[in-house]
Amino acid sequence: MAEQTETLDMPVRENSLQRWLKAIALLRESPVGMVGGGIVVFFILISIFAPLISPYDPNANLVPFVTPFSTVDDKFFLFGTDQLGRDILSRLIWGGQRVLFYATAATLSAYAVGIVMGLAAGYSKGWVDEAISFVANVILSFPVMVLYVLIIATLGASGLNIIFAVVFASSPGIMRIVRGLTLDISTREYIAAAQTRGESAWFIMMVEILPNARGPLIVDFCLRMGYTTITIGALGFLGLGLPPPDPDWGGMITEARAFVMGGFPHMAIIPACAVSLLVLGFNLLADGLREVSLKD
Amino acid sequence: MLRLIARRFGLMMLIMFVVTLLLFLANEADPLRVARSVLGPYAQPEQLDLWIQQNGYDRSLAIRYLDWIGRLLVGDLGQSVIYKRPVGEIFWTRLANTGILAGITFVIMVLLALVLGVLAGMAEGSPRDRFISVLSIATTSVPEYASAVILMAIFVFWLGWLPGTSSMMAGFSWIEMVLPVSVLVLYGFGYIARMTRASMAEVMTTHYIRTAVLKGLPYKHIILKHALRNALIAPFTVIMLQINWLLSGVVVTEYAFGYKGFGALLLEAALRRDIYVIEACGVAAVFVAVFTQTLGDLGYTYLNPRIRFK
Numbered sequence: 001m002a003e004q005t006e007t008l009d010m011p012v013r014e015n016s017l018q019r020w021l022k023a024i025a026l027l028r029e030s031p032v033g034m035v036g037g038g039i040v041v042f043f044i045l046i047s048i049f050a051p052l053i054s055p056y057d058p059n060a061n062l063v064p065f066v067t068p069f070s071t072v073d074d075k076f077f078l079f080g081t082d083q084l085g086r087d088i089l090s091r092l093i094w095g096g097q098r099v100l101f102y103a104t105a106a107t108l109s110a111y112a113v114g115i116v117m118g119l120a121a122g123y124s125k126g127w128v129d130e131a132i133s134f135v136a137n138v139i140l141s142f143p144v145m146v147l148y149v150l151i152i153a154t155l156g157a158s159g160l161n162i163i164f165a166v167v168f169a170s171s172p173g174i175m176r177i178v179r180g181l182t183l184d185i186s187t188r189e190y191i192a193a194a195q196t197r198g199e200s201a202w203f204i205m206m207v208e209i210l211p212n213a214r215g216p217l218i219v220d221f222c223l224r225m226g227y228t229t230i231t232i233g234a235l236g237f238l239g240l241g242l243p244p245p246d247p248d249w250g251g252m253i254t255e256a257r258a259f260v261m262g263g264f265p266h267m268a269i270i271p272a273c274a275v276s277l278l279v280l281g282f283n284l285l286a287d288g289l290r291e292v293s294l295k296d
Numbered sequence: 297m298l299r300l301i302a303r304r305f306g307l308m309m310l311i312m313f314v315v316t317l318l319l320f321l322a323n324e325a326d327p328l329r330v331a332r333s334v335l336g337p338y339a340q341p342e343q344l345d346l347w348i349q350q351n352g353y354d355r356s357l358a359i360r361y362l363d364w365i366g367r368l369l370v371g372d373l374g375q376s377v378i379y380k381r382p383v384g385e386i387f388w389t390r391l392a393n394t395g396i397l398a399g400i401t402f403v404i405m406v407l408l409a410l411v412l413g414v415l416a417g418m419a420e421g422s423p424r425d426r427f428i429s430v431l432s433i434a435t436t437s438v439p440e441y442a443s444a445v446i447l448m449a450i451f452v453f454w455l456g457w458l459p460g461t462s463s464m465m466a467g468f469s470w471i472e473m474v475l476p477v478s479v480l481v482l483y484g485f486g487y488i489a490r491m492t493r494a495s496m497a498e499v500m501t502t503h504y505i506r507t508a509v510l511k512g513l514p515y516k517h518i519i520l521k522h523a524l525r526n527a528l529i530a531p532f533t534v535i536m537l538q539i540n541w542l543l544s545g546v547v548v549t550e551y552a553f554g555y556k557g558f559g560a561l562l563l564e565a566a567l568r569r570d571i572y573v574i575e576a577c578g579v580a581a582v583f584v585a586v587f588t589q590t591l592g593d594l595g596y597t598y599l600n601p602r603i604r605f606k
Contacts, residue, residue: 138311
């Protein structure tokens with residue numbers, strides 16, 4: 001009996017590293033996705049190595065109003081400096097780190113809340129579903145930026161409040177997606193099997209349903225990272241963002257806006273391009289992932 | 297259909313009730329805070345007490361809520377703290393200004409998105425399709441505040457073709473509308489275009505289109521008479537939902553160009569805690585959003601016979 005099982009061609013379950021490598025190899029089939037992934041990785045690396053690559057202290061007042069690609073007092077400024085003489089490249093690098101950190105933290109928190117709500121609504125159905133869906137409907141009926149302005153203006157602008165506002169505003173959308181996927185997946189036979197085994201509801205939701213819903217969720221996560229990046233920038237632009245003087249891209253744009261007409265458009269254009277490039281990276285990555293997942 | 301309409305409008309009323317309640321509680325739950333934001337930070341405790349009594353803020357929360365709703369319904373929006381005038385005097389002109397901005401944007405955006413989406417979707421996988429798809433992702437990645445400063449640098453600073461602010465000090469001017477509208481259109485059209493493309497591409501693979509092609513009908517006829525009609529059902533909902541997004545974009549864009557609309561008013565009021573203005577703007581924004589969503593849902597049901605007759 002034992003010999004027989006050895007000769008059988010048992011499917012080997014790959015470990016998670018192998019599966020990730022396989023997923024990345026799959027992404028190579030989508031050039032758009034590769035470009036997007038490349039942009040995102042580029043910004044992540046820059047954020048991680050910010051202390052090493054940033055040429056100056058981002059808050060140090062060096063020489064004001066230097067145009068890009070110029071050398072003043074033996075100091076080279078690739079992107080020039082702003083009205084207070086702070087090096088724009090250094091502010092861009094550190095600002096990027098701050099934006100990426102808060103975007104990731106906020107999106108992950110929103111996902112944690114959205115996933116729990118969505119699983120609960122989709123799996124238990126009945127009045128739990130009705131109640132959660134109604135709350136989601138109410139929140140989603142606010143135009144997002146109106147909601148952000150109301151929340152941040154009431155609570156005050158700080159990193160933690162921004163995370164809270166993002167969780168509040170975007171977890172209902174995530175909840176709807178998870179709920180839809182859960183409704184679909186809970187009709188499968190392996191769920192019935194788990195229920196027959198007597199598994200607890202939480203085990204079924206977390207171990208059986210959630211992993212099988214990951215495909216669309218990963219695509220949505222990338223898109224939402226883009227939205228959150230836009231949102232954090234928008235709040236900074238409206239003066240409701242991360243507190244100064246540490247740099248954030250939206251704040252840099254709004255401070256520099258007055259100097260566009262004064263002859264220094266680079267101060268605003270450079271951070272504007274940085275936000276757009278990062279968001280483009282997330283959007284292209286999401287598009288590539290979607291394309292690849294449809295091919296499967 | 298009638299029952300569906302009644303149910304959707306019932307849900308809409310319920311949402312409006314909850315939203316107004318939330319706005320009311322967030323702003324007016326504490327009478328002392330209301331009094332302080334109206335009278336300013338230097339008001340004496342006796343003055344605050346007097347104000348609370350004179351304005352009926354010593355009544356219970358439920359009574360005050362009902363009273364507030366009643367006054368909203370007859371158009372009495374309260375007194376603005378910043379402007380020292382009735383909110384109604386400022387609010388309706390601001391709302392009309394936003395209506396003009398959003399209306400022009402909406403027409404241009406939808407037309408552009410539908411044309412591009414159909415052009416891309418009728419030839420799935422072609423270079424034209426690829427180009428339009430990448431273009432619509434790229435423009436959707438540039439947030440309003442980024443495109444606002446980039447366009448300002450190009451058209452205002454370098455070329456000098458357009459004015460940099462749109463405050464409309466000397467009455468309505470088309471040239472001041474160009475930049476705000478462009479910014480909103482650029483950011484918004486990509487999503488509708490992509491939805492239209494997906495819907496069109498799906499329709500093009502159906503049997504009845506193949507039959508039409510094999511029958512030898514002219515291509516133009518197939519696209520315009522057979523494909524478009526079904527392909528435009530799905531984007532319709534998206535277009536209606538887009539109004540909600542447009543209201544978000546309006547806040548940023550109005551601030552960027554100094555346009556005197558309701559988004560800029562809301563921002564100013566929220567920053568300076570002008571509660572009656574916040575309430576009026578919040579209720580208006582949610583009402584527009586919920587109303588268009590309801591219309592979108594009903595329209596979709598009406599347009600799509602597969603749902604209508606279920």
